Amino acid sequence: MVIGILGGGQLARMIIEETGKFGFRYKILSDIQDSPAGQICSAQVIGRFTDYDALKKFADGCSIITLENEFIDKKYVEYLESLNIKVLPGSAVVGMIQDKLMQKNKLRDIGIPVPAFGMTETKEDIEKFARRFGYPLILKSRTMGYDGKGNFKIDNKDQIKEAFDTLKGRGKLLCEEFVDFTRELAVQAVKSTHGEIKIYPVVESIQKDHICNIVKVQKNFDKNLTGKINLIAEKVLNGINYTGVLGIELFELKNGDVIVNELAPRVHNTGHYTTEGCYVSQFENHIRAILGMPLGSVEMKHDAAVMINIIGDRNGKASPEGFDELLRDKNAFMHIYGKEETRKGRKMGHITVTGDELSAVLLKAKELHSKIKI
Ligand SMILES: Nc1ncnc2c1ncn2[C@@H]1O[C@H](COP(=O)(O)OP(=O)(O)O)[C@@H](O)[C@H]1O
Ligand SMILES: [Mg+2]
Structure with a gap:
């Protein structure tokens, strides 16, 4: 059986290392040739998650597809599903999680406690959020954030412009209260x-x-x-x-x-x-x-x-x-x-x-x- 993994990083590599013992074969889609998982999988397609041809080539022969990162836009997961291949976790849940605002809305809807958050389209939205929840606050990119890239802590009003200008190139944003966690x-x-x-x-x-x-x-x-x-x-x-x-x-x-x-x-x-x-x-x-x-x-x-x-x-x-x-x-x-x-x-x-x-x-x-x- 061939299992497809979207992504070729260390998480994919460790999935392969741990479960190769079951006799499964793995095929990955990665945009780099010599990725951590690319070195040990049985087949790979080099291409981008946004390239339909690459996605099709990748899906060919896979019994099921999973992912090792959430940086694939929902519509491309839907495309894979449209080829009649099971993708787990699937497009609906991946699409919701990959957008931090949608994710927080969903968590709140199902009764899970989360930090106070708010949709942020303009600098004025940040000021409004700060008036309600105070400083510091965290401005976050809604998508594609990892290892803190995509986050900006705002300690006072003077930092709003810098934070907004730094992150706005990364797409839509949200504000979150700063949690003084233990x-x-x-x-x-x-x-x-x-x-x-x-x-x-x-x-x-x-x-x-x-x-x-x-x-x-x-x-x-x-x-x-x-x-x-x-x-x-x-x-x-x-x-x-x-x-x-x-x-x-x-x-x-x-x-x-x-x-x-x-x-x-x-x-x-x-x-x-x-x-x-x-x-x-x-x-x-x-x-x-x-x-x-x-x-x-x-x-x-x-x-x-x-x-x-x-x-x-x-x-x-x-x-x-x-x-x-x-x-x-x-x-x-x-x-x-x-x-x-x-x-x-x-x-x-x-x-x-x-x-x-x-x-x-x-x-x-x-x-x-x-x-x-x-
Ligand atoms: N609302 C918050 N209050 C305080 N610290 C935060 C908050 N959100 C994130 N952080 C800090 O930043 C780190 C990275 O933020 P996170 O939202 O998990 O982004 P990433 O997607 O980069 O993992 C967290 O592990 C935590 O240490
Ligand atoms: Mg995190």
Whole structure:
């Protein structure tokens, strides 16, 4: 069976790495020749998501198509569906999630708590929003944002023009109240075509320069919080009629409440630890879910796990080194995505460390990570 993946980045690569063992073949659509997934898939089409010919060539021979990023406009997903190929998650849900305003409206409609937000077409709309909700606030691109690109924090009235001028070239915008969160949490929730649902453990995610940097997870995480978040996750999966793995980013507030920051219609960076940390990874459960196979256990194998991203800190040819100590440790794991070029802020790989006690695992992970260069 050939499974199509829209996109050739590390998420596609890890799906292939994790599920090639089932004998599936993968075909990808990527706009670059030597992409992380392109290096290991069985077939690829080089082309843009906006090119109907490329989409058609890509779809040819695929039994089902999924995606590894949300940067494909809904109408192109609809085109693939019009070729009579199942795309999961499908165009309706992808179209809703890829527009942060539509996504927030939908979440609010189904009773999920989100930060205050408002449609923003002019600078005056930003002023109006600020009069109501105060500063700071965050101006966001409605589409195509990732790793904080597309966000601008506005601390006072004088910054409105700069923020608006910086982001307006990226398309439509929305305003959001600035949430003074205590922690950023996340979960991966998965629902199969048969309606079976599993929710991975709640993780804490620590961002650096708006990029996910460290993910910490432990079996004995706050039960009360886990309960609240599992209810949210289940309500979202059902409320938006989702199939596959859904990444849910959350803010924990000072009063203990939890609100949703955003959804990602795919496997998620905060779930990379599941490859070694859980019995069945998010990558495998995503494929199981869209194919209607029984879902695997999302339970952790150890009491604690920490994932740290390997992020480029210079521009040039990548040359990964410094893994010797990690490789000698049976509870430490390296992942390099095969990107030729490193760039400042580019996700190049990650490490995961598992163990019995979170603070010790975190310390070890940081130490091993500090030896790595790319
Ligand atoms: N309303 C908000 N209040 C405070 N911080 C925010 C808010 N929205 C986003 N952030 C911060 O910016 C990061 C990236 O924003 P996000 O909307 O998740 O965009 P992206 O699509 O780039 O992941 C978040 O992980 C969080 O740290
Ligand atoms: Mg985000």
